[in-house]
Amino acid sequence: MHSCCVIGLGYIGLPTAALFSKKGFKVLGVDINLDTVSQVNKGISPIQEPSLQDEIQNCVKAGNLKASSKPHYADIFVIAVPTPIKLGSKIPEPDLTFLKNAVKSIMPFLKSDNSVIIESTSPVGTTKDLFSLIIEKTGLKENQIFMAYCPERVLPGRIMIEISTNKRLIGGINNESSLKIKEIYKVICDSEVYITDSETAELVKLAENSYRDLNIAFANELSMISSKLGIDVNKVINFTNHHPRVNILRPSCGVGGHCIALDPWFLISQFPEDANIMHMSRKVNIYKTEWTIKKISMFIEKVKNKFNCDPILGIFGLTFKANVNDLRESPALKIAKELAKENKTIFCDPYVNNCIDFINHSVEDTLSNSNILIFLVAHQEFKKINIENKMYLDFCGIFDEI
Numbered sequence: 311m312h313s314c315c316v317i318g319l320g321y322i323g324l325p326t327a328a329l330f331s332k333k334g335f336k337v338l339g340v341d342i343n344l345d346t347v348s349q350v351n352k353g354i355s356p357i358q359e360p361s362l363q364d365e366i367q368n369c370v371k372a373g374n375l376k377a378s379s380k381p382h383y384a385d386i387f388v389i390a391v392p393t394p395i396k397l398g399s400k401i402p403e404p405d406l407t408f409l410k411n412a413v414k415s416i417m418p419f420l421k422s423d424n425s426v427i428i429e430s431t432s433p434v435g436t437t438k439d440l441f442s443l444i445i446e447k448t449g450l451k452e453n454q455i456f457m458a459y460c461p462e463r464v465l466p467g468r469i470m471i472e473i474s475t476n477k478r479l480i481g482g483i484n485n486e487s488s489l490k491i492k493e494i495y496k497v498i499c500d501s502e503v504y505i506t507d508s509e510t511a512e513l514v515k516l517a518e519n520s521y522r523d524l525n526i527a528f529a530n531e532l533s534m535i536s537s538k539l540g541i542d543v544n545k546v547i548n549f550t551n552h553h554p555r556v557n558i559l560r561p562s563c564g565v566g567g568h569c570i571a572l573d574p575w576f577l578i579s580q581f582p583e584d585a586n587i588m589h590m591s592r593k594v595n596i597y598k599t600e601w602t603i604k605k606i607s608m609f610i611e612k613v614k615n616k617f618n619c620d621p622i623l624g625i626f627g628l629t630f631k632a633n634v635n636d637l638r639e640s641p642a643l644k645i646a647k648e649l650a651k652e653n654k655t656i657f658c659d660p661y662v663n664n665c666i667d668f669i670n671h672s673v674e675d676t677l678s679n680s681n682i683l684i685f686l687v688a689h690q691e692f693k694k695i696n697i698e699n700k701m702y703l704d705f706c707g708i709f710d711e712i
């Protein structure tokens with residue numbers, strides 16, 4: 311039986327650890343967060359994803375999954391730690407501190423014939439740089455270690471399904487690595503597994519998320535133009551998409567999450583002269599959040615003047631997208647915080663358990679205690695709300711009939 315050490319037990323690492331373990335690998339999950347380690351060892355998933363809790367419980371019970379704050383010897387090392395961006399500069403750059411620390415942490419346990427897999431989204435060239443570092447610091451020879459970048463393309467909310475059903479790409483630092491690591495992924499993946507070199511795989515991942523950002527930016531730009539014209543953007547998109555080769559996405563109050571809002575910067579900062587459309591898309595999507603705040607503020611002013619009152623805002627949705635509990639980089643959360651500075655506000659997000667910023671209310675309480683309803687995230691629970699005779703603003707197309 312192969313042993314596998316998964317570094318980073320977050321949205322990607324924990325489902326990956328569960329999957330390896332389910333397929334019969336002996337898995338050690340490693341995280342620097344001691345709460346995560348303790349919860350996983352009790353069979354509890356700190357991440358809310360459909361069916362993940364049951365999988366973790368079963369794997370821990372079966373003795374195939376353990377968690378620790380320190381790595382150990384294994385045949386396969388999978389690294390899935392965060393790769394955020396450094397804020398502050400005009401063009402944010404990737405911050406590889408977590409990734410480098412994770413690689414350093416496994417070095418004392420690496421031995422000949424081991425496979426090292428990077429799943430963290432990385433700038434082009436990172437896997438080869440980390441491979442050189444491993445060779446330099448461990449004294450192992452280049453042909454003794456297999457290494458590849460294997461990007462993840464799961465959809466939050468469907469991670470446990472997509473982690474084994476999506477097509478996978480293995481970007482080896484050499485052909486031997488690609489072939490060996492492909493065999494590992496063929497055990498956990500029910501779909502096609504393709505191989506390429508590590509730089510191509512790194513660029514593929516960044517291209518995928520930049521493409522999504524760009525397409526959302528188009529929808530968001532169209533929504534701002536439509537608004538100026540007094541035309542319903544959702545009607546425009548519905549009719550436009552009748553064209554057999556056009557498929558415009560839905561506008562939103564901005565782009566959030568740990569991937570699409572960050573990853574394009576990896577390419578923009580590496581190629582500032584070339585990545586013009588990507589840069590513009592980032593700017594449009596960031597601006598859409600500011601635009602939404604301005605739109606809401608103008609509406610509030612109108613209501614105040616008309617009714618001579620201080621309206622209470624009911625804010626529906628705080629997460630970065632519909633039907634998940636993930637608040638990372640959430641534009642809705644940013645808008646909510648901004649509105650709360652100047653207005654009486656009530657918040658409702660059925661997916662969020664703990665949000666230090668707000669008290670979370672039920673849909674019913676929020677409806678009955680607010681005067682203006684503001685829909686920022688199209689959670690399924692909100693679709694049943696009766697908006698007849700209510701003052702409302704919809705920034706997520708929740709009441710749009712497609």
Ligand SMILES: NC(=O)c1ccc[n+]([C@@H]2O[C@H](COP(=O)([O-])OP(=O)(O)OC[C@H]3O[C@@H](n4cnc5c(N)ncnc54)[C@H](O)[C@@H]3O)[C@@H](O)[C@H]2O)c1
Pocket residue numbers: 317318319320321322323340341342343346390391392393408411412415429430431432462463464465466568569
């Ligand atoms: N979340 C997604 O949907 C998604 C999809 C594709 C790719 N990715 C990429 O996968 C990577 C991980 O993302 P995530 O969403 O799982 O992040 P996450 O924040 O949910 O989890 C990362 C975990 O790594 C731990 N960690 C940090 N440094 C560590 C270290 N040195 N040793 C051990 N543990 C460490 C953290 O405590 C955390 O629990 C990122 O590069 C991300 O861009 C994420």
